[in-house]
Amino acid sequence: MSGFARPLKIALGLAVIAALIVVPMNFNRYGLFILSQWAVMSIAAMGLNLTLGYAGQVSLAQGAFVGIGAYAAAIMTTHGWPLPAAMLVAIALSFAVGWVLGYPALRVQHHYLAFVTLAFSTLAFLVFRNESWLTGGIYGISNIPRPHFFGIATNKPLPFYYVCLGSLAIVSLAVWWLIRSPWGRAFMALRENPLRAQSLGIDTRRYTLMAFAIGSALGGVAGALYAPLTQYIDPVPFNLSLSLDLLMMVIVGGAGFYFGPFLGAMIAVLLPEWLRFTEGYYLMLYAVAVMLLLIWSPTGILGILDRAMAARRTKAASALRAVAKSRLETVQ
Amino acid sequence: MSNLFDLLVAGLATGAIYALVAVGFTLLWQTSQTINFAQGEFVMLPAFLMLAAMHAGAPFWLAIILGILLSMILLGLAFKMLLVDPMMRHGVLPLAIATMALAIGIKEAVKQFFSAEASPFPSIVPTGDISILGHAVSLQSIGVLVVAILAVLGLTTLLNRTSLGHQMQAAAQNPTVARIIGVPVERMILLTFLINAFLVALASLLITPIYLAKFSSGEVLGQAAFIAAIVGGFNQVRGAIAGGLLIGVLDNLAAAYVSTQYRAAVPMIFLIAVILFRPQGLLGRAEERTV
Numbered sequence: 001m002s003g004f005a006r007p008l009k010i011a012l013g014l015a016v017i018a019a020l021i022v023v024p025m026n027f028n029r030y031g032l033f034i035l036s037q038w039a040v041m042s043i044a045a046m047g048l049n050l051t052l053g054y055a056g057q058v059s060l061a062q063g064a065f066v067g068i069g070a071y072a073a074a075i076m077t078t079h080g081w082p083l084p085a086a087m088l089v090a091i092a093l094s095f096a097v098g099w100v101l102g103y104p105a106l107r108v109q110h111h112y113l114a115f116v117t118l119a120f121s122t123l124a125f126l127v128f129r130n131e132s133w134l135t136g137g138i139y140g141i142s143n144i145p146r147p148h149f150f151g152i153a154t155n156k157p158l159p160f161y162y163v164c165l166g167s168l169a170i171v172s173l174a175v176w177w178l179i180r181s182p183w184g185r186a187f188m189a190l191r192e193n194p195l196r197a198q199s200l201g202i203d204t205r206r207y208t209l210m211a212f213a214i215g216s217a218l219g220g221v222a223g224a225l226y227a228p229l230t231q232y233i234d235p236v237p238f239n240l241s242l243s244l245d246l247l248m249m250v251i252v253g254g255a256g257f258y259f260g261p262f263l264g265a266m267i268a269v270l271l272p273e274w275l276r277f278t279e280g281y282y283l284m285l286y287a288v289a290v291m292l293l294l295i296w297s298p299t300g301i302l303g304i305l306d307r308a309m310a311a312r313r314t315k316a317a318s319a320l321r322a323v324a325k326s327r328l329e330t331v332q
Numbered sequence: 333m334s335n336l337f338d339l340l341v342a343g344l345a346t347g348a349i350y351a352l353v354a355v356g357f358t359l360l361w362q363t364s365q366t367i368n369f370a371q372g373e374f375v376m377l378p379a380f381l382m383l384a385a386m387h388a389g390a391p392f393w394l395a396i397i398l399g400i401l402l403s404m405i406l407l408g409l410a411f412k413m414l415l416v417d418p419m420m421r422h423g424v425l426p427l428a429i430a431t432m433a434l435a436i437g438i439k440e441a442v443k444q445f446f447s448a449e450a451s452p453f454p455s456i457v458p459t460g461d462i463s464i465l466g467h468a469v470s471l472q473s474i475g476v477l478v479v480a481i482l483a484v485l486g487l488t489t490l491l492n493r494t495s496l497g498h499q500m501q502a503a504a505q506n507p508t509v510a511r512i513i514g515v516p517v518e519r520m521i522l523l524t525f526l527i528n529a530f531l532v533a534l535a536s537l538l539i540t541p542i543y544l545a546k547f548s549s550g551e552v553l554g555q556a557a558f559i560a561a562i563v564g565g566f567n568q569v570r571g572a573i574a575g576g577l578l579i580g581v582l583d584n585l586a587a588a589y590v591s592t593q594y595r596a597a598v599p600m601i602f603l604i605a606v607i608l609f610r611p612q613g614l615l616g617r618a619e620e621r622t623v
Contacts (some may be wrong), residue, residue, distance in 0.1 A: 002551055021564055046435040060426065104604070104607065104608060107608055107611070108607055108608070110424065111424065111428075111566075112365055112562070112607050112611050114367075114428075115559075115603065115607065116603075116604055116607050116608075118555075118558075119559075119600040119601075119603050119604050122555070122596060122597075122600050122605075123597055126593070126594060126596060126597050127532045130593040130594065133543070240551075240555075244369075244432050245428065247432075248429055248432060248433065251425070251426065251429045252429075265509070279438075280443070281440075281444060281578075282445045283436060283437075283440040284436075284440040284441055284444065285439055286433075287433045287434065287437030287440065288433075288437060289464045290429075290430070291415060291430050291432035291434060291437070292477075294419065294426050294427075294429060294430045294433070295415070295418045295419055295430070298419065298422035298423070298426035299426075308497060
């Protein structure tokens, strides 16, 4: 990176954050709902990006963890508990279940792992649907309250959007720190070559389980926000297709790129809204767009940027070399 | 006891359809490392192609032929050339995601251009019951079982007894060596895609009269076929057949003896158990792991 790129990046980041805070102030209820949904899905996709993008473990169960978080939050807050307490339980619960789900990953890899997690996703859906004493079965749980913070109610869409945005900010910082810590580097070593990672003294067993547990816990956080956002949950949104959607978000945005999940969630949540003028065709167009993108760039949108930047750097480097060479020649 | 017999026959009939779908799934995996998440939608679509032909005035037999041909062009040729070929070098995962997107696309296209409602579909087998060993067995179950078994027998004969089949197997097992000994590997891969398209069209023809033609019916079927393929052995045609029959029977028995609410859980738990204790599948051989 050249010298002025860093301040430029920081300025751009601040501008985006300011826009996310200021611009939605005059959005209508629906616009705020969509934007809040984007924040929630970004959190869930960030979790999956840790598991898949950084640690290289394919999971088709992230939607189930959003469901676990959502049900934990819904059940507790409708019984009078405050949301932060419910969120802690949601995190603990999905962390524990995610840890257990990590065990198959110690034995099988790739497509086999995908199918184990897919089966888990279906089992979780069946539990949500059939254990009506706890989850309300197909009738679901309604009247989920939105929280109060320091005496301020977040019942209106705008304050609750800020709750989602604030949570996204906290999760983003935590993940930023995590992938720069030795943990993040261990995850990446695991992704690149598990055997070599092991030979370097990385406890692959522990880090595989951790990758699943932390990724799942973020799914739980997203779920704990999703329940008060929609104020009504039933099993349907948490079926297998949510897991597939989240996987698509991560891959389309760019797996293993920090900003991938934000972009992927934006495309998955906002693109269908922008295409709504096409009426019934929007999901079809979305599907075609995803296929074309993946044919063009299997590493997602950020993969395109990454390659463009790498190309510019090599170009700049060869230009520098040419200058140096011509100077040498003039000296001679 | 009569109940058990009926359950077994019905289970074998659905299992035979799962087997057809699962066989195509394993063929694609063996020859081109394609995990086709749209396989269920591939079964759903041909029924609608046939219905469209019938709406345009074609008689049933012509609609069937047109449906199978269109299926082979769209789900075999076009699928391979437009999606799999450009993505093959990118590895398994991006292609798997692309087929997920394809599944959404097919589902939405059928919903948009045809109907969101379930449509009835004529049966190629006459309805009614016949009596076997004192049990009333529906002709439909028998017909489905017979057609599926014939298709599978035809396929295994092709693969094991003909030189074309041996070339296909060589191309699947070791493309490099196959190329050296003069097997047209590319053509063999295309052939497996066409066979898969034929098998899903046949499965569509057999299963749609029972469950109606509906845009969303691919999900359950696709999942059942995946489970069948993995349980039986991802890399073995006979494994996929055994897996299909096993899952069909298991599903029917679970509905009767476990609980209707958790019937879908039984094949899933079975799947997890098989993957954990015998990842190569019941009849599969272990794949080498590259370091």
